[in-house]
Amino acid sequence: MGYAWNDLPDELRASIEGRTGVVDGAVSPTAGTVSDFAATLETTGGQVFCKAVREDNAKAWMHRLESVVNTVIPASIAPRMLWKIEAAGWLALGFEYAPGRHADLSPGSADLPLISRTLEMLAETLTPAPPLRAFSLADRWSGQDFWHKIGDQHRDRLDPWIMERLDTLIMAEREAPDLIDGKTLVHTDLTGPNLMVDGDTVRVIDWAFPAPGAPWADTAYVVIRLIEAGHTPEEAEQWADSVAMWREASPWSITAFGAILTGLWTLRAAETPGAPWDGLSTPGLTWLRHRLR
Structure with a gap:
């Protein structure tokens, strides 16, 4: 409280x-x-x-x-x-004071095209990243071994699909830091509540955890939030295709980022069951199943 x-x-x-x-x-x-x-x-x-x-x-x-x-x-x-x-x-x-309401990420929301335009505006405006003493996305994620720890310490939580792909997930999280490196200042927490919609204008609040990184990274964060809000992975990625930076990213870079992000959430969910980690791990795993099908 x-x-x-x-x-x-x-x-x-x-x-x-x-x-x-x-x-x-x-x-x-x-x-x-x-x-x-x-x-x-x-x-x-x-x-x-x-x-x-x-x-x-x-x-x-x-x-x-x-x-x-x-x-x-x-x-x-x-x-x-x-x-x-x-x-x-x-x-x-x-x-x-920022007037308006929190963005609606549910399927069919009229806010989705506005968010696409906002993501492109953010990348265009914040590249190169303003000079800040902030760790880059590559530094933030470097040296992590979430999936390795899950395999060693929480094997009972792993379904057969994850077990079959555990080596791929471990490799992906090891490669992810280099693949998400970049010169764009990325918000890293673009949720509906952090997007304030006022008519045709969207402003982004809570810049408490930004980092220089790949220009498509914020779109990847939103894709997982769209799945959390009820979109299928196919629908979420179809929306993401409307964002120019996403279309220019390599598919494996996106998959690797999804793997390391979901690895963090899945490990946290294993260590501390319940909200919020289960609520993030579930859409992340749904997305990975789509990308690694």
């Missing part, structure tokens, strides 16, 4: 109101967040979205990274950060 506005330290609330004016109300987001506090603040100066984290939170670094990333991303892509406050052992970020 996250903190409510009135639960925050007096010093922090006073510092925020020094930037916003009096806070008359705080509406929590409908989607999940890694922040200790997140809300749209109703203030005398207008609406502001605020996320805050205790500085002893292990994920506080993500908020610090986002505060830097936001300064180099065009306002057409993401809402502007208005202020950063450190007080009472907390870090708080204030962003301009």
Whole structure:
């Protein structure tokens, strides 16, 4: 359970109101967040979205990274950060309010063409990646052995299809880091809640975990989310074909990335059964079955 506005330290609330004016109300987001506090603040100066984290939170670094990333991303892509406050052992970020709703990824959604155009705009605008102190996708995934660990430690969870292809999956995750390397700043968490749709405009929020990588990588993340939302793998990839960077990627590069990403989720699901890992591993495995059929 996250903190409510009135639960925050007096010093922090006073510092925020020094930037916003009096806070008359705080509406929590409908989607999940890694922040200790997140809300749209109703203030005398207008609406502001605020996320805050205790500085002893292990994920506080993500908020610090986002505060830097936001300064180099065009306002057409993401809402502007208005202020950063450190007080009472907390870090708080204030962003301009982004009107609209979360993107609908379900089959037949009218948002899907908008998301395709947004992905192409992101790759065009963020190549080459702005200068940031952020690990690349290749660095992030280098040296992982998820499928090897699953085969050694959780063989009881493996169905015959995975057992028959375990060597291929191990090889794919070893090759994936080099294949997903690139010079585009990739969001790496493009879910429906992180895509705000307002008419024909889509803005991308929560830039807490970006990395330089292949320009098609964000499309691959969305493909898995589409399967999670009810698309068949064939339908999800047919949608992805509308994105120019995806069409230019080698099929094995995409398969290898799907393998290492699903390997992570499947290992986590084995170690900690239940949400969210099972909910991610299942569509990932569905996609791999399609690509390795």
